[in-house]
Amino acid sequence: MKITMAQALNQALAQEMARDERYVLLGEDVGPDGGVFRVTDGLIQKFGPERVIDTPLAESGLIGVSIGMAAFGLRPIAEIQFLGFIYPAFNQILSHVARLRNRTRGRYPVPMVIRTPYGAGVRALEHHSESTEALFCQLPGLTVVVPSTPYDAKGLLIASLRSEDPVIFLEPSRLYRGEKQDVPEEPYEVPLRAARTVREGTDVTVIGWGAMVPVMEKAADEAAGRGVSAEILDLRTLSPMDREAVLASVRKTGRAVVVHEAPKTCGLGAEISALISENALLSLRAPVARVTAPDITIPLPKAEDDYYVNPARVLAGILKTMEF
Amino acid sequence: MGLELTTKAPMLQILDEEGQVRPGAEPALAPAELRRIYEIMVLARTADAKALKLQRQGRMGTYASSLGHEACQIGTAFPLRPEDYFFPYFRDLGAYLTLGYPLADYYHYWMGNEAGLRTPDGLNLFALAIPVASQIPHAVGAALAAKLRKKTGAAVCTFGDGATSEGDFHEGLNFAGVFRTANVFVCYNNQWAISTPRSRQTASETIAQKAGAYGFPGVQVDGNDVLAVIASVREALDRARAGGGPTLIEAVTYRMGHHTTSDDATRYRTEEEVKAWEPRDPLRRLRIYLRSRGLSDEASEKGVLDAATNAVEKAVAEAESRPPATVDDLFAYTYKNMPPALAEQRTGLKEALKAEAGR
Ligand SMILES: Cc1ncc(C[n+]2csc(CCOP(=O)(O)OP(=O)(O)O)c2C)c(N)n1
Ligand SMILES: [Mg+2]
Numbered sequence: 252m253k254i255t256m257a258q259a260l261n262q263a264l265a266q267e268m269a270r271d272e273r274y275v276l277l278g279e280d281v282g283p284d285g286g287v288f289r290v291t292d293g294l295i296q297k298f299g300p301e302r303v304i305d306t307p308l309a310e311s312g313l314i315g316v317s318i319g320m321a322a323f324g325l326r327p328i329a330e331i332q333f334l335g336f337i338y339p340a341f342n343q344i345l346s347h348v349a350r351l352r353n354r355t356r357g358r359y360p361v362p363m364v365i366r367t368p369y370g371a372g373v374r375a376l377e378h379h380s381e382s383t384e385a386l387f388c389q390l391p392g393l394t395v396v397v398p399s400t401p402y403d404a405k406g407l408l409i410a411s412l413r414s415e416d417p418v419i420f421l422e423p424s425r426l427y428r429g430e431k432q433d434v435p436e437e438p439y440e441v442p443l444r445a446a447r448t449v450r451e452g453t454d455v456t457v458i459g460w461g462a463m464v465p466v467m468e469k470a471a472d473e474a475a476g477r478g479v480s481a482e483i484l485d486l487r488t489l490s491p492m493d494r495e496a497v498l499a500s501v502r503k504t505g506r507a508v509v510v511h512e513a514p515k516t517c518g519l520g521a522e523i524s525a526l527i528s529e530n531a532l533l534s535l536r537a538p539v540a541r542v543t544a545p546d547i548t549i550p551l552p553k554a555e556d557d558y559y560v561n562p563a564r565v566l567a568g569i570l571k572t573m574e575f
Numbered sequence: 576m577g578l579e580l581t582t583k584a585p586m587l588q589i590l591d592e593e594g595q596v597r598p599g600a601e602p603a604l605a606p607a608e609l610r611r612i613y614e615i616m617v618l619a620r621t622a623d624a625k626a627l628k629l630q631r632q633g634r635m636g637t638y639a640s641s642l643g644h645e646a647c648q649i650g651t652a653f654p655l656r657p658e659d660y661f662f663p664y665f666r667d668l669g670a671y672l673t674l675g676y677p678l679a680d681y682y683h684y685w686m687g688n689e690a691g692l693r694t695p696d697g698l699n700l701f702a703l704a705i706p707v708a709s710q711i712p713h714a715v716g717a718a719l720a721a722k723l724r725k726k727t728g729a730a731v732c733t734f735g736d737g738a739t740s741e742g743d744f745h746e747g748l749n750f751a752g753v754f755r756t757a758n759v760f761v762c763y764n765n766q767w768a769i770s771t772p773r774s775r776q777t778a779s780e781t782i783a784q785k786a787g788a789y790g791f792p793g794v795q796v797d798g799n800d801v802l803a804v805i806a807s808v809r810e811a812l813d814r815a816r817a818g819g820g821p822t823l824i825e826a827v828t829y830r831m832g833h834h835t836t837s838d839d840a841t842r843y844r845t846e847e848e849v850k851a852w853e854p855r856d857p858l859r860r861l862r863i864y865l866r867s868r869g870l871s872d873e874a875s876e877k878g879v880l881d882a883a884t885n886a887v888e889k890a891v892a893e894a895e896s897r898p899p900a901t902v903d904d905l906f907a908y909t910y911k912n913m914p915p916a917l918a919e920q921r922t923g924l925k926e927a928l929k930a931e932a933g934r
Binding site for chain 2: 279280282283284285287305306307308309310311312335336338339374375376377378515545546547548550551552553554555557558561563564567
């Protein structure tokens with residue numbers, strides 16, 4: 252059946268919660284409201300208020316409590332209403348979620364999934380549009396996952412829920428109600444730490460994730476019209492990254508363009524560029540290009556389009572790399 | 576035995592739901608001040624309704640309505656003096672208007688432009704906070720700065736009932752208690768934080784009683800009674816200015832609208848509950864009171880409403896006539912001195928936009 256990403260995520264949650272009683276969902280407005288993007292719609296009716304818990308408005312408490320639950324028998328699924336409001340909990344994530352397995356020499360791992368919408372393009376208020384995924388990729392022990400299609404959203408979320416490591420699952424708000432896709436009714440996993448080749452190409456590798464993937468596809472269509480064959484790679488798991496997929500593609504095409512909606516400096520593009528230069532320098536026919544937002548605070552809606560990475564900018568990056 | 580666990584005092588009310596005052600309890604307010612309070616209330620309500628209408632027409636961004644909060648917002652801001660400080664949150668239209676913030680600017684911000692958030696010079700009104708409760712420690716810092724700089728101003732901070740669950744609330748109030756800062760914390764307890772009811776935020780009987788744990792007084796007032804809010808904020812400000820330290824005021828009210836224009840409150844609360852609050856309307860109460868004092872009549876009320884409608888239309892026209900932020904604006908306030916690499920990015924973005932416009 253063709254469904255949206257929000258519906259696919261809802262399905263994944265419902266199926267895993269039905270399969271295993273240890274899953275407990277908690278967050279602000281996840282109960283009768285079904286979450287502000289309706290991803291948890293209907294779950295409190297299915298699983299009751301002991302497994303779908305509306306919490307007080309307190310992110311540090313929400314994640315801290317989830318840690319205790321995860322350490323002692325449950326599998327919490329914590330929803331942070333927007334990535335922009337995760338920072339009160341950053342201490343818990345950095346100091347404990349990411350490193351408890353290490354700190355306790357494996358005695359107290361905390362398998363949990365922290366789900367949160369992120370990214371621009373929905374004309375939201377301040378603090379609702381940032382793309383700070385790179386902050387979380389700096390935390391050893393944490394797995395950072397971003398889906399770009401309904402199919403992947405369901406499979407990646409199920410894989411995350413079954414992971415023995417804590418996962419931060421970043422859901423691009425712009426894609427929640429984007430293009431619908433055929434998604435199998437039965438549960439399935441899309442493996443973590445594995446990138447997806449969205450389309451094959453021979454001249455240049457375009458690497459991105461989340462809401463940038465459809466933007467990259469449009470740019471690749473335009474590039475094709477100009478005789479440039481672009482291969483598109485969707486990272487899906489940002490950390491630990493599928494380095495082999497990146498390197499194999501770049502060794503084949505000899506060129507790389509990294510695309511992200513986050514600001515340029517110290518964004519994940521820098522890591523990918525370094526990875527390529529460390530491991531595939533002699534395959535390169537042009538410097539690795541980065542197409543990103545500038546290093547400024549994301550504007551409010553009226554100027555958001557000026558800021559947001561669009562197909563034209565990705566195309567310009569591709570062409571610049573080709574012309575080098 | 577029977578340890579008393581709560582410190583619940585009766586909720587302060589001066590102007591009841593029928594617009595009758597408790598004799599002798601009214602705060603000292605000159606007739607002109609009472610009329611002014613009524614005017615701002617009508618303006619706030621008119622401006623709020625207009626914002627919702629504009630949002631439906633696609634001319635306003637996501638908007639958080641202030642409907643029903645007029646007595647809280649205006650009553651909190653009205654007693655301030657120019658040397659005081661105000662730290663608002665995202666549901667504070669009435670306070671902005673009371674403090675003299677241009678409505679056109681307020682609209683401009685909610686239409687999606689950062690320029691609208693720039694407070695006019697001379698007004699100590701901090702930028703409204705969207706991360707819940709994050710403004711509370713700022714207000715404590717302002718009061719501490721005033722204390723260390725031997726200034727007389729007090730800092731007033733507003734927030735919702737949901738905010739009292741955040742760490743920033745507890746840390747901020749604790750600092751205020753420890754340093755005995757000149758702070759007045761006003762919680763607009765409107766019973767809901769999006770879909771989460773007050774009962775899910777705290778197991779304590781009142782929000783006001785939390786102040787006791789931080790070592791300062793807390794009071795609960797009828798947040799739909801503008802006279803009670805003014806009286807309690809005044810008293811708290813007087814104490815703060817006299818070195819008596821902070822106060823927490825819980826203004827009990829109700830969010831009559833959806834949380835924001837993105838919300839659908841019918842998913843989680845009943846129409847009966849909303850209806851039950853309608854007779855407690857803050858504006859109606861004040862109207863009855865002013866009439867009973869001979870300070871207004873039907874004709875003057877119509878005049879107030881017409882003036883508000885005109886002011887709102889003018890503000891909309893002005894806000895909509897302003898150009899959106901330029902690329903230069905987007906970069907200019909990142910640092911005091913722009914690093915060269917950022918200036919290069921700015922040039923790059925301008926060129927990209929030019930190329931895109933020509934496509
Ligand atoms: C730290 C943080 N978490 C979550 C949110 C999302 N959010 C915006 S308003 C709100 C509810 C606020 O409730 P309350 O404090 O009672 O204020 P009210 O909206 O009722 O005026 C939430 C959860 C946020 N803005 N900031
Ligand atoms: Mg509230």
